[in-house]
Amino acid sequence: MTTVSNTTLGPASDSAQLFELAQQLRVDSVRASTGAGSGHPTSSLSAADLMAVLMSRHLRYDWEAPDNPAGDHLIFSKGHASPLLYAMFKAAGVVGDEELMTTYRRFGHRLQGHPTPVLPWVDVATGSLGQGIAYGVGIALAGRYLEKQPYRVWVLCGDSEMAEGSVWEALDKAGHHELANFTALIDVNRLGQSGPTELEWDTDSYARRAEAFGCRAIVIDGHDLDAIDQALTTAADGQAPTVIVAKTVKGRGVAEVADKDGWHGKPLPEDLAERAVAELGGPRDLRVRGPQPPDATPAPAPAAEPVELPRFDLGDKVATRVAFGKALVALGARPDVVALDAEVGNSTHAEDFKKAYPERYFQTYIAEQQMIADAVGMAVRGYRPYATTFAAFLTRAHDFIRMAAVSEITMALCGTHSGVEIGADGPSQMGVEDLAMMRAVRGSTVFYPSDATSAAALTAAMADVEGISYLRTTRGAYPVLYPGDETFPVGGSKTLRHSADDQVTLVGAGVTLHECLAAADRLADDGIQARVIDLYSVKPVDADALARAAQDTGALVVAEDHHPEGGIGEAVLSALSASGSHPAFAHLAGTDLPGSGTTDELLDAAGISRAHIAEAARTLLKR
Template sequence: MKTRQLTELAQQLRVDSVRAADAAGSGHPTSSMSAADLMAVLLAHHLRYDFERPAHPANDRFILSKGHASPLLYAAYKAAGAINETELLTYRKLGSRLEGHPTPRRLPWVETATGSLGQGLPVGVGVALAGQRLDRTGYRVWVLCGDSELAEGSVWEAAEHAGYEHLDNLIAIVDVNRLGQRGPTRHGHDLDAYARRFRAFDWHTVEVDGHDVEAVDRACAEAESTTGAPTVILARTLKGKGVRAVQDHEGLHGKPLPDPAEAIAELGGVRDLRVEVQPPPAARTLHPVHSGHLELPRYEVGDEVPTRDAYGQALAALGSARGDIVALDGEVGDSTRAEYFGKEHPDRYFQCYIAEQLMVAAAVGMATRGWVPYASTFAAFLTRAHDFVRMASISGSGINLVGSHAGCAIGQDGPSQMGLEDLAMLRAVHGSTVLYPCDANQTAKLVAAMADQDGIRYLRTTRGKTPVVYGPTEEFPVGGSKVLRASFEDRLTIVAAGVTVHEALAAADALAEEGLRVRVIDLYSVKPVDRATLREAAARTGALLTVEDHHEEGGLGDAVLDAFLDGRPVPRLARLAVRTMPGSATPAEQLHAAGIDAGSVMAAARLLVEHAVLV
């Protein structure tokens, strides 16, 4: 397109943004209007994309990090012929694909859900890493950011990593329109303030007038020709550009224009320009899905093996069998044992350093390209990335998260290192799978099973050695459990997972010597939970006792309780969990102090059975 045509296209994008928000009665048209020239140039001259084949391996990838500017994105889809006029005006309505913030669950051209600001660039780093080191098809990753979100620390985790990795296939465009939700941004229109920060992380920077389509066009071309470094285009723009009543005015964020008909007339009226987006070059996907027979590690019953060791060994074996497996580390791979994978498959191992938000976001980015990521760190540190996990679920992303050093059983390191909230956090994520193995063979099988699950999958591993109680041929379906002790004389069921399984078994054996028979269930699948087995146990024994190395809120006990919330009578239920703030002590001392060791289980079991008899 020539300059005049680009300007006309930008005006069309503004008009359609105004119309969509007006039809919805809500939205962010002014945030869309500021970036209209940027989008027009990108769509018409630089994006290489086949809308008929969104999975084309050579398609450029576009991420709208400022997801509230969705009217602009949908207006661009209309200009490209991907949606029509009728659909544009369904924006934000019930049943419409055009949600207030775009998600890939609804639209095949959306890479990742955005709207929680500061996530687009980190996910873009993951997509760019996949393009550079895995796919190798030459696509570019374009990320349109807002200036307000540059206050987020995750943006700078991404910026540093992109510079370190020399991701010259990554191009960020920042719409510096000066105004945030409640007023001016920290740096306003000071482009150099942003440029200094990006240059400090080894980015190539270009500063432009974001409403000069020729200057924007040159900046995009410069970014495409830059090698050895990512590029950021810092574009000075005006919020609400083109309509005097709203242009560069405060107090209008997230509101339809007060007089849309007048605004549309001022912008030159409704248009119906169509853009022929450049097609991607011919390419094929190079990475295999399955490349060999899976030989998981095998452990002998009675051996003592940390489940974190089994995780690392099983992941390395899975990587040998499947070429689509990748691993990401938060600079604790020697502790999580993810480094076992890195040593065997260095080309598919990504060191994200101590940047857990970036690690999860990069995993999401790689998953968009068809890779199956396993991202590992201490369970406690995944809390820092919870918003990224939440947004990954909204995206419908399939990623595997592994948290080691869980619970007070880690011992002397103290509470800052203890994952005591992780089960609750991951159970609360929509559509998630939460697994907590108690021994090495169980861990290995579950590591392999995770790869073929949908949504967010979480595996909790243990730092210390635990006895192997299952043989290497035992199977552990997701959603299942194992009954480890049972008799017709059982007076109580103890439900445990992970490290507390061994405490429950010791307690059950000691109680049996006293003449008190109890059933023991290893509830390794915390979500989905094995309702049938729990209900049968409740019916046969009359009472349940849960024991978990986790806070009592949201963990194993709540997962068990959920099995009885269908209107049927709830069995007698008692819960043992970590209710105090731990300090530093040995693992055995920690379990005892928390009241979740074998002795505590025995005492609680006796009391529960005695109380049931008295009642």
């Protein structure tokens, strides 16, 4: 058994030293996963040679100063290979052997089953396969076009995840933007979770696909240390985005599991682990000091100017999506605000930002997953991204939004053309699930403005809200209800009609608020006084105002342009339940499949028009 210790490897390390480091990474991957009783050692063994060469000779990174703005970025898209990543951290001297062996995958500790930014050397949470390359493109975009820093972005991905469409969205954008600071390393080890991968060891097919998206492809033996070094040297030449297609063996170095199916996600049993460690040459205690980051050369950032939000005249008809666009332009006075579009900016009015600040506007075309990934990458680098598309199409990117919350990213999303209100385009374009999706995101904030003034104010509020915030806007133009100096606190609401004699409360947001106001007028003609609440903050919701209304009137009607599941009605019921309030309650929401038609026809067919709201109130009062 060979034991190597008390040695520090640097960029000039020879092949023999690199081999010892790769073996150390393998040994520690086996030890950590066996000690935890879970993990992915075989997926770690296949990529150990790639990572040994990268961290020793090419990753320009100061492990003691991970916030160095010129330092490279390493993303493990195949996040299940976390034993390898944590073994690298040990080799870098930032994680100790005891922590690696006793806390990996244990409750309450930072070496989790898949890496998250609780570790200062991890930019984004990974593990939902197909996302790491996309995040890497977002960070590379920020480095090249916003920060103008010399850092490189390296992404390790598995061959199984190359079946995900998001991977090819990402490589398409890497090629389109000519991101020469971006390199993906594909660990082609042939075996996935439940058998061989789609292409197995057909490395030429991977290369042709990468080249078709405008990236340079380099095919290598992923266990040939010199070939790896040459490929990484070429990738770092600043000429083109690069995909290194590395043929590897899953379980490399351990004969009993190498290239054998059925070992994915399984730790080696203790007896086999002992034999594996011996076969790999035993434990080592090598330390790595790779190349340091170049000097930071930040581009001078313009000073932030005062944000002057647009103002709208009471009674004028303005679409909330239009107000969003105008407010976004106003927020451009902040140099940290960036805008992202999925080729619908002329409808969402995100394009207004492009006209004012083209250098901070990013077009991802019809690639909503990549739009969110770009936003995440830019947020990692300290920017405040606003990503916008139709509310219906944001649902395509739900997993990216979910994972952004795991990474504790701060970003603002805007979904336009929500609900059946959009009219003739029909159900494929109608966002009627988005509130449920966004309310369910951990730590999210959800706004649904009803007029231009509130839309502009809430757009601005999102620039200072931590976590993921969502603004739901409508297609049609509706009267301005609030003066320009009205404020809209997060978690608040507005009571637009009230009296001491209120008999029922009508709760709406967006288009249904205007229907509630019209319904209140109809009820007034019948001698029924109705309170009307604008629930512009859907999450957090104004529980106090709702509880007061329940106590004062005893009856609530909630109308929303959304499916009944997960939207405003359930938010209201949750708040009332927590307060112990049990008023008579009616929930109006769309349940049937809508078709094409006018806005009025569709609102009525969905049962959320003024006539239906008024009738629901009368029915409650008859009980």
